[in-house]
Amino acid sequence: MTAYTICVFTENTIGILNKITTIFTRRRINIDSLTVSETERKGISRFTIVIHHESREAVEKLVRQIRKVIEVLAVFGYLNEDIAYNEIAMFKIPTPIGAKPLDIETINKVHKAWVVYWHLTYVIIQKTGTEEEIFEFFDYIKPHGILEFVRSGRVAVSKSPQTLVDYLPEAEWEYYQ
Amino acid sequence: MEFNENQTQDAQIAEKPAPIATPELINGSHALIQSLIAEGVETIFGYPGGAIMPVYDAIYDYQEQVNHILVRHEQGAAHAAEGFARISGKVGVCLATSGPGATNLVTGIADAIIDSTPMVCIVGQVGSHLLGTDAFQETDIIGVTIPITKWNYQITNPDEIPEIIAKAFYIAKSGRPGPVLIDITKDAQQKLMSKPFLHKKCEKLLSYRPRLAPKEDQVAAAAKLINEAKKPFILVGHGVQIAGAEQELLQLIEKADIPAASTLLGLSSISVDHPNYVGWLGMHGNYGTNVLTNQCDVLIAIGMRFDDRVTGDVSRYAKQAKVVHIEIDPAEIDKIIKANAPVVGDAKKALEMLIPLLKENKHEAWRAEFKKFDAIEDEKITQPELAPTTEKIKMAEVIRTLSDKTEGQAVIVADVGQHQMMTARYYQFKKPNSFITSGGLGTMGYALPAAFGAKVGAPDREVVTIIGDGCFQMTIQELGTIAQSGLPVKIIILNNNFLGMVRQWQQLFHQKRYSFVELQNPDFITIAKGFGIDGHTCGAREDLNDSLDKMLASDKPYLLEVLVEKEENVFPMVPTGACVADIRLE
Numbered sequence: 001m002t003a004y005t006i007c008v009f010t011e012n013t014i015g016i017l018n019k020i021t022t023i024f025t026r027r028r029i030n031i032d033s034l035t036v037s038e039t040e041r042k043g044i045s046r047f048t049i050v051i052h053h054e055s056r057e058a059v060e061k062l063v064r065q066i067r068k069v070i071e072v073l074a075v076f077g078y079l080n081e082d083i084a085y086n087e088i089a090m091f092k093i094p095t096p097i098g099a100k101p102l103d104i105e106t107i108n109k110v111h112k113a114w115v116v117y118w119h120l121t122y123v124i125i126q127k128t129g130t131e132e133e134i135f136e137f138f139d140y141i142k143p144h145g146i147l148e149f150v151r152s153g154r155v156a157v158s159k160s161p162q163t164l165v166d167y168l169p170e171a172e173w174e175y176y177q
Numbered sequence: 178m179e180f181n182e183n184q185t186q187d188a189q190i191a192e193k194p195a196p197i198a199t200p201e202l203i204n205g206s207h208a209l210i211q212s213l214i215a216e217g218v219e220t221i222f223g224y225p226g227g228a229i230m231p232v233y234d235a236i237y238d239y240q241e242q243v244n245h246i247l248v249r250h251e252q253g254a255a256h257a258a259e260g261f262a263r264i265s266g267k268v269g270v271c272l273a274t275s276g277p278g279a280t281n282l283v284t285g286i287a288d289a290i291i292d293s294t295p296m297v298c299i300v301g302q303v304g305s306h307l308l309g310t311d312a313f314q315e316t317d318i319i320g321v322t323i324p325i326t327k328w329n330y331q332i333t334n335p336d337e338i339p340e341i342i343a344k345a346f347y348i349a350k351s352g353r354p355g356p357v358l359i360d361i362t363k364d365a366q367q368k369l370m371s372k373p374f375l376h377k378k379c380e381k382l383l384s385y386r387p388r389l390a391p392k393e394d395q396v397a398a399a400a401k402l403i404n405e406a407k408k409p410f411i412l413v414g415h416g417v418q419i420a421g422a423e424q425e426l427l428q429l430i431e432k433a434d435i436p437a438a439s440t441l442l443g444l445s446s447i448s449v450d451h452p453n454y455v456g457w458l459g460m461h462g463n464y465g466t467n468v469l470t471n472q473c474d475v476l477i478a479i480g481m482r483f484d485d486r487v488t489g490d491v492s493r494y495a496k497q498a499k500v501v502h503i504e505i506d507p508a509e510i511d512k513i514i515k516a517n518a519p520v521v522g523d524a525k526k527a528l529e530m531l532i533p534l535l536k537e538n539k540h541e542a543w544r545a546e547f548k549k550f551d552a553i554e555d556e557k558i559t560q561p562e563l564a565p566t567t568e569k570i571k572m573a574e575v576i577r578t579l580s581d582k583t584e585g586q587a588v589i590v591a592d593v594g595q596h597q598m599m600t601a602r603y604y605q606f607k608k609p610n611s612f613i614t615s616g617g618l619g620t621m622g623y624a625l626p627a628a629f630g631a632k633v634g635a636p637d638r639e640v641v642t643i644i645g646d647g648c649f650q651m652t653i654q655e656l657g658t659i660a661q662s663g664l665p666v667k668i669i670i671l672n673n674n675f676l677g678m679v680r681q682w683q684q685l686f687h688q689k690r691y692s693f694v695e696l697q698n699p700d701f702i703t704i705a706k707g708f709g710i711d712g713h714t715c716g717a718r719e720d721l722n723d724s725l726d727k728m729l730a731s732d733k734p735y736l737l738e739v740l741v742e743k744e745e746n747v748f749p750m751v752p753t754g755a756c757v758a759d760i761r762l763e
Contacts, residue, residue, distance in 0.1 A: 010384070011383070011384055014331070015319060015320075015323070015331075018320065018323055019323050022323050022324050026324060057511075060511075061508070061511070061512060064507060064508040064510075064512075065508050067507070067508070068506070068508050070327065070328040070348060070382070070384060070385045071384055072384055073383065073384045
């Protein structure tokens with residue numbers, strides 16, 4: 001199974017998320033993570049969708065079907081090496097009296113993670129990184145006990161030097177050829 | 178910064194009428210009707226109800242400009258709009274209320290998207306303050322129709338109406354056509370617009386840019402393959418008729434002397450009389466067209482999508498051939514069959530560009546190959562079916578007699594099942610744009626309302642619909658619509674008291690375990706007469722000629738029931754999962 005990151009640029013309208021995800025549902029492709037936010041251009045949303053699939057061909061077909069949604073401006077399918085990507089994770093870790101103290105120096109310097117909230121009985125640690133880095137930290141912090149853990153899902157930017165406007169002709173080239 | 182500024186490829190541009198404007202403020206319902214008029218809509222198929230009542234109140238004022246036809250069930254409205262669209266090339270329009278009214282359209286919408294039929298469905302919705310409250314007759318029809326519409330949109334503000342309706346028509350009609358659903362809340366229908374009504378046709382959209390003219394290098398690559406081919410073979414799909422490319426297709430096949438076969442929805446795009454026409458493709462298509470698909474060296478698919486009913490087992494389909502795929506929808510390229518030379522664009526534009534690049538050629542020996550298979554098929558299947566010695570009438574002879582009597586010029590609307598396959602096999606289409614049927618979805622009950630819609634769309638043409646006894650009972654209520662309109666739709670029921678195609682499969686693949694396929698039918702003629710439609714039952718071969726003559730001579734709607742052999746099978750047949758070359762003759 002190969003990871004694919006699909007970036008979809010759409011008009012920001014009600015129901016567009018549903019129009020995109022139903023294309024995955026119909027083809028029984030599970031979405032590993034999904035993030036949506038407005039781009040540098042007002043009214044244009046950017047979806048970052050991560051899936052795992054054994055067939056590149058199936059992913060290419062999926063991308064073409066997404067392109068058919070009227071509100072979609074452009075779609076790109078990427079392999080991990082094509083993109084810079086990251087996600088954020090948050091960990092709620094208990095700090096009861098008498099427990100082994102957290103090694104803040106290791107957390108900061110080795111894992112590049114930060115405590116963003118202190119409570120009498122727990123702390124919240126924020127960790128930014130790839131899935132692998134986050135799970136490395138997960139394994140490190142696990143002995144303290146994890147009260148809650150959440151990941152944001154991947155955000156990704158292509159390594160190509162082009163801007164979004166430059167991309168669109170490329171999109172035309174790619175999907176209409 | 179504007180997107181796509183540097184793009185030059187534009188969608189088809191409609192002729193540019195002056196925007197329609199009214200100085201006084203009007204409500205959403207009037208805005209809707211005026212927008213429809215501005216889009217050139219003359220006919221609406223609809224059914225009123227609570228959440229669409231303000232629109233119906235407005236239509237009352239526009240009866241001079243807009244012909245609203247009251248159907249008997251919303252599914253009938255959807256199929257009638259499809260039939261209308263298919264024959265006229267215009268966008269079919271249907272109107273329904275919220276909840277059950279809207280959900281009753283769903284089958285027709287699903288049918289329209291898979292058969293690329295332009296349609297705009299306008300449905301009422303509960304007031305916007307009630308959305309999401311499970312209000313009376315509230316259904317999330319936007320959610321329901323996302324996977325089966327080309328586009329859908331919910332209007333809650335009357336000011337949006339002109340722009341959205343213009344967009345709806347543009348999307349439905351341009352590129353690969355399809356259905357669009359517009360959901361309008363009741364308050365948006367009732368409220369006054371806050372600004373004067375102004376309807377401007379939509380000519381382009383930021384995000385949706387269908388390609389019409391293909392790229393020159395793609396056309397050149399296709400031309401090279403075709404010019405080098407020894408055994409080229411053309412597959413004609415629905416896209417040819419949608420693009421109006423019948424003339425260009427003739428030029429192509431004549432210049433390069435290529436045999437051409439048709440998909441189900443491509444039928445009638447080439448006359449059966451043309452020497453290069455070699456027949457119909459697919460599961461119940463002709464013997465030669467299927468077998469020789471696996472012997473050609475270049476397969477040229479025009480406006481078709483390699484449906485599984487065409488390809489049989491894909492892994493054994495035309496593996497020896499290079500594939501040229503001319504298709505307007507880029508998502509169809511490589512979807513089923515890999516294309517060596519994809520040409521993305523409108524069939525007419527693509528063929529116009531392709532023809533000058535083709536060499537004049539002769540492929541007589543190759544074309545003669547098809548004749549050999551025709552001779553076998555003729556002896557084993559066609560002749561016994563057309564000149565049977567059985568007591569009961571066979572479907573084939575009904576269709577062929579009808580074909581002869583109408584000289585292959587009628588609009589034929591077939592429902593779904595054995596009679597549909599028999600119609601496709603035995604009606605000899607000689608005029609383009611003459612065959613309407615539910616191809617992709619296989620919607621039983623499609624034909625009666627679709628034939629009515631076709632007659633509305635082409636009142637000067639003879640419209641004959643061929644329906645099975647099972648199908649007929651699915652939308653039988655539309656006899657009321659036809660009777661009320663008085664339009665002379667000619668209806669033939671091929672009655673074998675069976676769900677024939679399912680029965681055939683049960684016979685061939687389920688050891689004749691006939692599971693729920695036998696029908697105890699009503700007296701169809703009495704039913705027709707109850708609706709005020711004249712009819713006749715033909716049970717004997719001697720009576721067939723006169724019965725058809727009488728039906729065709731009628732200037733009113735007419736129902737002809739023909740009692741046909743009960744357990745007839747459609748052959749040839751490519752069983753599911755088999756290879757096209759392994760087509761069975763018995």
